[in-house]
Amino acid sequence: xxxFYNGEFLPIEKISISPFDRGFLxxxxxxxxxxxxxxxxFMLQKHLERLKYSLEQIxxxxxxxxxxxxxxxxxAELNSLDTDFSTxxxxxxxxxxxxxxxxxxxxxxxxxxFVSPLKNRGREINEGVSVTLEQDVRWSRCDIKSIALLxxxxxxxxxxxxxxxxxxxFRDNFITEGSHTNFFAVKNDSIITAPLSNYILNGVxxxxxxxxxxxxxxxxxxxxxxxxxxxxxxxxxxxGTTTEITPVVKIGNRMVGDGKPGKLTRxxxxxxxxxxxxx
Amino acid sequence: xxxFYNGEFLPIEKISISPFDRGFLxxxxxxxxxxxxxxxxFMLQKHLERLKYSLEQIxxxxxxxxxxxxxxxxxAELNSLDTDFSTxxxxxxxxxxxxxxxxxxxxxxxxxxFVSPLKNRGREINEGVSVTLEQDVRWSRCDIKSIALLxxxxxxxxxxxxxxxxxxxFRDNFITEGSHTNFFAVKNDSIITAPLSNYILNGVxxxxxxxxxxxxxxxxxxxxxxxxxxxxxxxxxxxGTTTEITPVVKIGNRMVGDGKPGKLTRxxxxxxxxxxxxx
Numbered sequence: 001x002x003x004f005y006n007g008e009f010l011p012i013e014k015i016s017i018s019p020f021d022r023g024f025l026x027x028x029x030x031x032x033x034x035x036x037x038x039x040x041x042f043m044l045q046k047h048l049e050r051l052k053y054s055l056e057q058i059x060x061x062x063x064x065x066x067x068x069x070x071x072x073x074x075x076a077e078l079n080s081l082d083t084d085f086s087t088x089x090x091x092x093x094x095x096x097x098x099x100x101x102x103x104x105x106x107x108x109x110x111x112x113x114f115v116s117p118l119k120n121r122g123r124e125i126n127e128g129v130s131v132t133l134e135q136d137v138r139w140s141r142c143d144i145k146s147i148a149l150l151x152x153x154x155x156x157x158x159x160x161x162x163x164x165x166x167x168x169x170f171r172d173n174f175i176t177e178g179s180h181t182n183f184f185a186v187k188n189d190s191i192i193t194a195p196l197s198n199y200i201l202n203g204v205x206x207x208x209x210x211x212x213x214x215x216x217x218x219x220x221x222x223x224x225x226x227x228x229x230x231x232x233x234x235x236x237x238x239x240g241t242t243t244e245i246t247p248v249v250k251i252g253n254r255m256v257g258d259g260k261p262g263k264l265t266r267x268x269x270x271x272x273x274x275x276x277x278x279x
Numbered sequence: 280x281x282x283f284y285n286g287e288f289l290p291i292e293k294i295s296i297s298p299f300d301r302g303f304l305x306x307x308x309x310x311x312x313x314x315x316x317x318x319x320x321f322m323l324q325k326h327l328e329r330l331k332y333s334l335e336q337i338x339x340x341x342x343x344x345x346x347x348x349x350x351x352x353x354x355a356e357l358n359s360l361d362t363d364f365s366t367x368x369x370x371x372x373x374x375x376x377x378x379x380x381x382x383x384x385x386x387x388x389x390x391x392x393f394v395s396p397l398k399n400r401g402r403e404i405n406e407g408v409s410v411t412l413e414q415d416v417r418w419s420r421c422d423i424k425s426i427a428l429l430x431x432x433x434x435x436x437x438x439x440x441x442x443x444x445x446x447x448x449f450r451d452n453f454i455t456e457g458s459h460t461n462f463f464a465v466k467n468d469s470i471i472t473a474p475l476s477n478y479i480l481n482g483v484x485x486x487x488x489x490x491x492x493x494x495x496x497x498x499x500x501x502x503x504x505x506x507x508x509x510x511x512x513x514x515x516x517x518x519g520t521t522t523e524i525t526p527v528v529k530i531g532n533r534m535v536g537d538g539k540p541g542k543l544t545r546x547x548x549x550x551x552x553x554x555x556x557x558x
Binding site (some may be wrong): 153 | 284291296299303304306338365371390416417419426427428429435442
């Protein structure tokens with residue numbers, strides 16, 4: 001596999017990260033994950049805007065946004081990817097020595113980009129998945145897409161180890177989002193999801209759903225889904241760049257409805273793929 | 280500089296971390312920092328116990344604890360360090376591909392160790408330092424010494440940029456600890472510090488102080504120092520492996536007492552160095 005690191009396209013095993021990269025020592029960096037449809041990067045501008053936001057929030061100076069699109073397509077070409085693919089962009093603050101929490105503004109950020117073929121998720125999309133509910137122990141700046149993902153790793157790993165697809169997280173009685181997805185519920189023909197705040201990521205797919213609902217007169221409400229009322233909702237789904245719109249048909253060991261993707265979830269999926277075709 | 284990485288002692292620039300090391304992509308790892316006194320590692324067993332605890336909490340299998348002492352002394356030797364030094368041990372979950380939050384239990388952890396000469400902190404220890412108060416936005420498992428340190432970096436960087444030595448963190452009205460230190464107050468001849476919980480690190484120096492207080496009939500109380508009562512306390516100090524017992528003489532732009540290290544803080548410093556000499 002060929003990936004990009006600081007100006008060079010290299011076989012992955014030739015890419016050498018310094019142990020004093022602040023990404024390795026302090027999780028001092030941010031990332032984005034995108035995908036293509038019809039071999040074209042989907043919602044690139046939205047992802048770049050969010051990347052800028054994350055960088056600003058952690059005061060990391062990076063300016064080579066204009067090069068990212070070319071880097072990604074060139075990576076795909078060098079790996080002879082002739083199908084749709086996902087891509088990952090990570091920017092860390094750079095290498096500094098000695099190890100101190102404090103950093104100099106003079107250090108040069110490190111850019112790492114790779115592409116991967118997308119795996120087929122037809123089954124999850126069509127049949128839905130099972131999720132587990134876990135306490136949200138993450139920091140309170142989940143609006144920043146940082147690489148400090150250990151809590152997400154622990155929650156997702158536990159979920160998958162127990163046979164689920166994703167961990168859906170709650171703070172007190174409020175459901176925030178999944179470990180790498182946004183979480184939606186349906187009740188009385190309205191769609192409900194957590195409001196934007198420092199506790200959730202401003203998902204690109206999430207924002208598309210808001211637009212689709214407005215255009216199609218589907219009521220969508222930003223309010224917390226309540227943990228202790230979770231089984232009073234009619235349908236659930238997860239969203240994300242590679243997750244797309246994935247129905248949730250089981251929570252813990254309890255079936256949602258008849259265990260099949262809900263009607264409004266299906267409608268949102270349909271509207272989403274129509275939107276994809278037009279973009 | 281020679282450091283240790285996965286079985287080899289190498290010049291730092293020859294150490295190559297894979298971009299798929301989960302430490303680099305997910306902050307999926309833990310660390311310890313120790314120091315020597317009289318060229319002997321101080322409280323090694325306590326640090327190794329805490330390292331084991333951190334590893335267990337994130338379900339990371341590592342068993343080569345017995346080798347660490349030799350690795351550290353050999354590093355010091357190879358760098359011709361003939362003074363006291365600090366050392367850093369980092370264990371990440373290892374390299375895995377493709378990038379998924381979920382990990383296999385089969386991957387081999389990566390061990391990185393380096394040593395550095397200690398810088399002279401006589402001035403901070405003798406004259407005290409200034410701290411700023413910042414909101415604690417960290418995750419709620421601060422008892423794990425993980426490398427997901429971005430919030431600590433942001434808080435500490437802000438503090439230092441504004442001319443302080445450390446950021447002291449609060450959740451609601453409760454002071455937890457510093458960005459890389461524990462925080463203590465003195466009131467009516469009693470010492471007060473946050474109780475052990477998931478919100479603070481179980482500091483090795485913190486635990487020494489508890490023992491010293493017991494042995495010397497100094498009352499020490501585990502309770503939260505309250506943010507809105509901060510200026511009703513008489514003295515403050517920070518503790519940590521390299522911080523030792525550092526008096527706090529200024530909080531924000533407000534002097535503590537007469538701006539000099541407090542009497543009980545001085546006594547704790549004295550007892551601490553006596554303890555050090557005996558160990």
